[in-house]
Amino acid sequence: PYHGDSATERIADFFERCKTDPSYWDKISNAGLQRIYERYTWQIYAERLMTLSGVYGFWKYVSKLERRETRRYLEMFYTLKYRDLVKTVPLAVEESADGLEEKSIE
Numbered sequence: 001p002y003h004g005d006s007a008t009e010r011i012a013d014f015f016e017r018c019k020t021d022p023s024y025w026d027k028i029s030n031a032g033l034q035r036i037y038e039r040y041t042w043q044i045y046a047e048r049l050m051t052l053s054g055v056y057g058f059w060k061y062v063s064k065l066e067r068r069e070t071r072r073y074l075e076m077f078y079t080l081k082y083r084d085l086v087k088t089v090p091l092a093v094e095e096s097a098d099g100l101e102e103k104s105i106e
Contacts, residue, residue, distance in 0.1 A: 018025045
């Protein structure tokens with residue numbers, strides 16, 4: 001994209017060569033197909049998928065341990081700080097049908 005003139009020349013040369021030698025396109029095409037068959041097969045995809053699922057399973061096991069520690073930390077935080085903060089929040093005031101105010105916790 002940065003060298004438009006040289007890219008244009010290469011493309012033009014490629015088409016000229018394909019015009020004079022039809023087997024050149026077959027050579028390029030077969031090499032591309034061979035690369036696809038070597039690197040992008042279902043077997044390779046399935047092997048990569050199984051590897052990733054194993055890594056994910058291990059990560060899930062390890063992160064479960066971290067979640068346990070996080071839960072303990074949050075419980076400690078709730079016990080020490082949050083519970084006292086909740087007590088300082090004023091209760092909501094609603095009017096009932098008879099016009100009297102009632103306090104409710106929601």
